[in-house]
Amino acid sequence: MHQLKVQNLIKVLLENNVDLEEDFRLEINKKLLDDKAAGLQAELYECMGGIGEPVLLERLRFDFRIDRFLFIYDDAVHFNRYRLATLKASLYEVFTFSWLDSYKRLCRTFERECHKAGQHDRIWNGPPIATKCFGESMEPGDLTGNGAAGWKLNAYNDAQYDLLSRLHGYKIIRIPMYENIMTGGSLKKIDQLLMNPKEENYNAILNWLQRKAV
Known part of the structure; x- marks a missing residue:
């Protein structure tokens, strides 16, 4: 389902002659992780209760790239207490992310x-x-005690994406499934629109996305 929505979004962009690269991969240059960046990563790992040394992702995969903007679509499993904890870390004070408050x-x-x-x-x-x-x-289902290790890994990796993409000179644009856009005189969830986008909604979707890439 995730891939269907992403492909439909890409279709809208391509039909409007937007120059993009699908399924963009970013190989991580570990030399960019200086002491300050390593400290930010360590804080993220610690706030998830990480054991031992922080694990660094070796490559990142994005839904698509437009110039220096990297886009990724976030579905329901990316919104929980663990992700919220990472969003309160120092990383998000050092770097600016336009979507930070809405994600919290x-x-x-x-x-x-x-x-x-x-x-x-x-x-x-x-x-x-x-x-x-x-x-x-x-x-x-039991979030007491140690909770869900998989959720914690998800949250930690999401934060790694935010940090590492910025260190490589890119700006990450996160698209939450819950975001609403105005089209046809009413607010509609982007998640619903991307299931089967109609041509009359193309301009609204295009304008909404272009406003993010600034």
Whole structure:
């Protein structure tokens, strides 16, 4: 479903002659992680209760790139208490992210939706590295105690994306599934519009996205 929405968004952009690169990959240059940046990363890892040394992503994958802007679509599992904790870290004081305040609000508002979508083993427990980094998860749905290691890994990696993309000179544009745009005289969720976008909504979608890339 995620990929369908992204492909529909890309289709709208291409039909309006927007020059973009799909499925953009960014190889991480570890030399850019100086002492200050390493400190920011360590703080993110610690606020998730990380065990041992912080794990650094080696490459990042984005839905698409337009010039120096990297776009990524965030669905329900990206909005919860762990992501909110990372958004309060020093990284977001050192660097400016236009979507920061709205993401904090969405994390507070929509954790219940994350709870519904995020109890599958691959999300709740995550890959083996999640347990290695953040310990054993509680039973699915139980956010007491150590909570969900997979959710913590997700939140930590999201924050790594924010940090590492900026260190490489890019600006990350996050698209939350809950965002509303005005089209046809009413507000509609971008998530719904991208399921099956109609031509009469193309201009609204295009203008909405272009306002982000400034």
